[in-house]
Amino acid sequence: YKVSLHDFSFMSADSLLDLYGTANIWEKMTMRQKIKLIRNPGTLVEFILGNLAWMLILFVPLIALLLKLIYVGSQRYYVEHLVFSLHQHTSFLLIMLALYAISIVSKWETWLEASFLIYMLYLSLSFKNYYEQSWLKTLLKFFLVLIIYPILFALFFTAASLVGILAL
Numbered sequence: 001y002k003v004s005l006h007d008f009s010f011m012s013a014d015s016l017l018d019l020y021g022t023a024n025i026w027e028k029m030t031m032r033q034k035i036k037l038i039r040n041p042g043t044l045v046e047f048i049l050g051n052l053a054w055m056l057i058l059f060v061p062l063i064a065l066l067l068k069l070i071y072v073g074s075q076r077y078y079v080e081h082l083v084f085s086l087h088q089h090t091s092f093l094l095i096m097l098a099l100y101a102i103s104i105v106s107k108w109e110t111w112l113e114a115s116f117l118i119y120m121l122y123l124s125l126s127f128k129n130y131y132e133q134s135w136l137k138t139l140l141k142f143f144l145v146l147i148i149y150p151i152l153f154a155l156f157f158t159a160a161s162l163v164g165i166l167a168l
Contacts, residue, residue, distance in 0.1 A: 013031075013032050013035045013036070016031070016035060051160055051163075052160070054160075055156055055157065055160045056089060058156070059152070059153065059156050060082070060085050060086050060089055061082060061085075062152060062156075063085045063089075063149065063152070064078060064081040064082035064084070064085040064086075065078070065081075066145065066148060066149075066152070067081040067084065067085060067145070068081045070141050070144060070145065071131055071141070074131055084126075084130055087126075088123060088126065091119070091122060091123075091126075092115075092119045092123075095115050095118055095119050095122070096112070096115045096119075099111040099112075099114055099115045099118075100115075123142070124138070124139070124142050127141065127142050127145075
């Protein structure tokens, strides 16, 4: 829809929808969200960041299911994989928090990269220690998780973003 700048600046969202005649419910909802985003673009970022914790709470059980599937022969219950997954995510956040605190004091600019490197080392050692498999199996499964994890995270983040756009 082409909306005049004057109308957009001075009219409410409902008035704009009535004036420009959006046809169906989906178009009205989409147009209402576009208006909100254009008028206050920070609300989407705030909403997504505010709901990132909820996304992680829902994401951790999915990763536990992934671990259950990858380590199907380990005779571990799903709950054990869930606790391991929760521990790993918490460890990552604590490592990031500690290095970020150090970076504030020391003006260290590569704290994020260091966080990932330290965590990857920690995670690989955790896989080896917890699942008690050979280094070859551990590394193969570790790299499989490293391939699947960002794909699942991107899907969850996209879903959270879409929910954020629709709920604004």
